[in-house]
Amino acid sequence: MKFTLSWLKEHLDTGADLQAVLDTLTAIGLEVEGVENPAEKLAAFRVARVLTAAPHPQADKLQVLTVDAGDGPLQVVCGAPNARAGLVGVFGAPGAVVPANGMVLKVAAIRGVESNGMMCSTRELELGEDHEGIIELAADAPVGARFADYAGLDDPVIDVSVTPNRQDAMGVHGIARDLAAAGLGTLKAVDVPDIAGTYPCPVPIAIEDAEGCPAFYGRVVRGVTNGPSPDWLQQRLKAVGQRPISALVDMTNYISLSYGRPLHVYDLAKLKGGLTARRGREGEEVLALNGKVYGLDPSITVIANDEGPDGIGGIMGGEESSVSETTTNVFIECAFFDPERIALSGQKLALTSDARSRFERGVDPAFVEAGLQLGTAMVLELAGGEPSQVTHAGTLPIPHRHVDYRPERCAELAGVAVPGDRQAQILQRLGFTVTRDDVWKIAVPSWRRDIDGAADIVEEVIRIEGLDKVPSTPLPRAPGVAKPTATAAQMAERWVRRTAAARGLNEAVTWSFISEEEAAPFGGSAWVLANPISEDMKAMRPSLLPGLLAAARRNLARGAEGVKLFEVGRRYLGDTEHPTVGIVLAGAEPRDWRGGKRSFDAYDAKAEALVLLAAAGAPVENLQVPTAASDVYHPGRSGRLTLGPKTVLAEFGVLHPRVARAFDLDGPVVAAEVYLDAIPPKRGGQGRMRSAYAPPALQPVRRDFAFLVPESLAADQLLRAVKGADKAAITSVSLFDVFTGAGVPEGQKSLAIEVVLQPTEKSFTDEELKAISDRVVTAAAKLGASLRA
Amino acid sequence: MADLEQMTGDWLARIGAAGDLAALETERVAALGKQGVVTGLLKTLGGMSPEERQSEGPRIHALREAVTAAIADRKAALEGAELERRLATEGLDMTLPVAGASEGSVHPVSQVMDELAEIFADLGFAVATGPEIEDDWRNFTALNIPESHPARAMHDTFYFDRKDGEGRSMLLRTHTSPVQIRTMQSQEPPIYVIAPGRTYRSDSDATHTPMFHQVEGLVIDRGITLGHLKWTLETFLKAYFERDDIVLRLRPSYFPFTEPSAEVDVGYTIQNGRRVLGGTDHWMELLGSGMVHPRVIANCGLDPDDWQGFAFGCGIDRLAMLKYGMDDLRAFFDGDMRWLRHYGFRALDVPTLSGGVGA
16 A cells, blocks of 8 residues: 555644654554655756757757756757747756666767756656656746656655555555554544535446445536546656546545545446446456456346446446546446455456455445545546435445453553553544443444454554563473473484484475376375466375485486485375375495495385384384385385285385386486384383393304205295294394305305304203204295205 | 633624524524524533532523523514515505595474474473365364455465365465464363474465475463563574574564464674674564464364463574575475585484574
């Protein structure tokens, strides 16, 4: 909401300077977003008279002028067709900066003739679009005066951000009321004329949609002369960024800006019959004043004539009945539209307008007659004519609301004890009627539909009293050291995240939404946005891998040699959101002069998955590893980590080449996902206390075995079988070699394992060792394993 | 017996001249072996008269000891030299590089969330969470944002063409405030929580991304005032930015779910062309806050005459940028390893009260 300081002062009797006004506006919740004084950039421009004008000797289109800007004649070269002796215009001396283009004027020879400045056009001074010629001022304009002063441009333009709850601040008068309440002066009462009219209104009006348009007032003014509005009005409108159109249209904008009260003016000659506020109908269309056609439906309130919709009620008038320079008879509409309906219709039509921004906040229902009268007076003043009587339809929805209020509530809620007298003063200045009793009865003014409870009253008091008065008050603090607050799931995430980073992975945060194509290999998305920002950000990710794969591709494209990324985030499945860790390893490990492998394989992914599961508190020693994860992975080089047959804690493996190709990734890419919410919660133990420390008294014994097994046998099966061969003696079994080739028959492989035996009471005898050894071999044999010779 | 002294001198010279361990062994055998010269002299002691033995014995033994010691010394010297020689051939280029610890990194958003959790834990706030795919009742209606509120417009909110079991439209939460609703619905006051997480708005330009992170704060208790809100925010920001000169300015504003509402500006100075928080040279808007609207409390099944409190919301990405100096929000979500290494944190940079909540 923009307005000028002088405009404000028409509503506020104040001696406050600009800075005080700005500071107070922000302090009371009307945040100043900008302030600009057009006079500042025009300070160097003066009123000047052209004394003589002669043709330029070298150029047909130029003239050589002598100009008096108060300091005697100066020679100026000018190309404006309207430049002539006697013209009074605006002169920029050398050193002045032209607002429109930032050019610094200086003494220069133009086609061989010295020029000592410039006579300016409207556009050059950013005062309008006109660039046909130089500005022409009244002949009696004071030569030598500062142009900005003469033109009344020394008037700061203030831009405040009005929050959606403040219907009253959508007009200068309401802003003045707030400032007056804050002690910055006295609000000037609105002088509403009482223009009775001399004949009945000839336009019949009716309301069929009392919900959308509860009240509709209007009147005709006959015999108007529409033309450009006077300078003072044009200047005001231009100052706040509005384009002057004609006296009648400018009037509606002026009333709207001054009082937050939109009006609409129809050309009676173009109106077909009466006006009815009704719902739109399916298939109806209207050509709005912005030149666009809008489709209507029964959710939208329209103002219709006998033939169809004429305008979109409270949002934008129609082009067909709009006033023009030839308009002689007009109908002025002043209606009350339902705020909710306007908001929804505006959203539906994606149409914003000054009228909508006011009606959807809610205009003052008690200011409808006044708005119409003020508008009428202005029409008569600017365009003449003869007004009809006012015609009324519907009932004004004036709520007469009261709030019960205890003044102590201010201290209870805001922490500041504002004395009762002061609270009452603030409220009264804001237009509330305060009846002080044990419990105050506060009548809410008709222009504050946002106020409906004691908390609102506290806000009114405190924003005017000043939020800087709120004392910083410590929260009560529990005695002792602060208690831990993180949940088990939050702790698991922290451990996983920092473990992954400690292992050399970089944590990425990627978009939650991906393209449907990217989601497809991962089973597609259960949640597709109805209004995505782009096709690339449309489907909620069913896996963390697509985002990480795309990031890996970008990194490789930027020249990264190896990419090690992880993300801790959610997968969005049909049922709910699942906290998940995703890992992608792509490209190559850096070269090392000591050798070692460079490309990533499925076992790297398995290692990361296992470490992160352990970090998250999963019982990793009990996991099974069925081969083949979901089909985004290589069918023979991927696996799951499961707890029992059903609970899948993680998947890992080499990415399926088809998926890698879909993500434009060359070379092997390995990946893993850890499903954090699948990990069973730890059973409550004995608190922090560890079990008693009891190291074995005797040294362990190690025995190596090399078995020949069928090539298809999963090593894990052999290790489990061996471990189960003697549960008392065998404490661990580990595999240290896998070999195929010379000495190993076709279709078999050699698995070498180390078995650790732990004696308890006394050392093993040779017989005992032999017996254990035999049990190991027997257990292995059940899987088709034989001791390698 | 001048010849014994002569012999001692001769043997020491021979031993000293032994050039390697083999030559030294030859001399040892020649002197002290079974057939050795010194051994032979020792044997002559048996045939001597007691008087002769008295005088010759010590001298012969002295000879033996001198030779034995000389051999041991020479052996140690030769072995030492031999080791030196061998070690001299075993040199390696110690300037060859070794693989450093493979350094990963923690994303700034995660780090800042951990910092927030740590700071607010000290103030007695737990961390609450909620779904990002929300229903419009919790995201809007329960928060006192009626259907006609501008924030509900399609251009702000991402919607799904789905409804939940209760017929509520599903959407991506536009703020972390629905966690307020979920928390009040699921736990009895007093409530002291923060709720960090992903939020979404259909907005994309230089300073807005369609996905971003917010932290919500909520206190519901008895006797809580705007003054407690102010103190909490001051205390939090001083701890977070690790500065005592953080100054806040509360400005009246409007949020449908708080009443009274306040925008919170924080003072900053410009140093080397960058914003540094602290002082009061300039002001910038940092968060929105207010006293929880009585209707919101009632919507959650609590009695607003009994319980009241405050809520605030703040951008986490922005907090990170202001503290650690990133200037491009979009880079947060690109996964560029160079950026992650530059702005990320070491695994062990765990924020703690004793070690500091910054890294």
